[in-house]
Amino acid sequence: MMRTTTLLPALLLTLFAHTAFAQSTPSQAPPKLEKIEEMADDPITVTAKPAQERQITEKRDNSGQVVEATVKSGPSTYKVKPNHPVGTALPGDAMGSANRGPQWTVMEFDIGKKKKKTTEEDGSTDTAAPPAVK
Structure with a gap:
């Protein structure tokens, strides 16, 4: 009990100080304002x-439904x-879901197409080949 009795006055003092600080009224003078330059x-x-x-782009089957x-x-x-x-x-059943998510196209490669070579990559020049000798 001795410990509680020594803390009680300290607690009451801090409580009264806090309430006294919270109840203080601000000054009645208006705050100082700065004038802003007009632009x-x-x-x-x-x-x-x-x-x-x-x-x-929609694809439809023969009956007209969107596939x-x-x-x-x-x-x-x-x-x-x-x-x-x-x-x-x-x-809504266990085997049938209500929604089907979209399929995103992540990467596409043009494997079947041949790459066009430029004259610099080819190593050839624009001059015509010399005529064949008989």
Whole structure:
């Protein structure tokens, strides 16, 4: 008990000091304001960022239903296909999911195309070949 009785006056003193500080009123004098120099009224032109062009290509089957849609939006390309559940599963069942995510085209390589050679890479010149000797 001895320890509590020595801390009690210190706690009460800090509590009263805190409440006295919180209740002090600010001065009635208005704050000092600095005058801001006026700037010239030059017109400001704001241009909107050009919207990304989006190109959508749809593939349909013979009955007219969309089988695949290819979307090119800026530098990215992705394909969206409709969700066809497996067997007799319905959307929301354990075997049939409600959504099918897009397939992003990450890398494309042109393996079948031949690279065009320039005259510097070829090592040849533009002069015609000498005529054949008989």
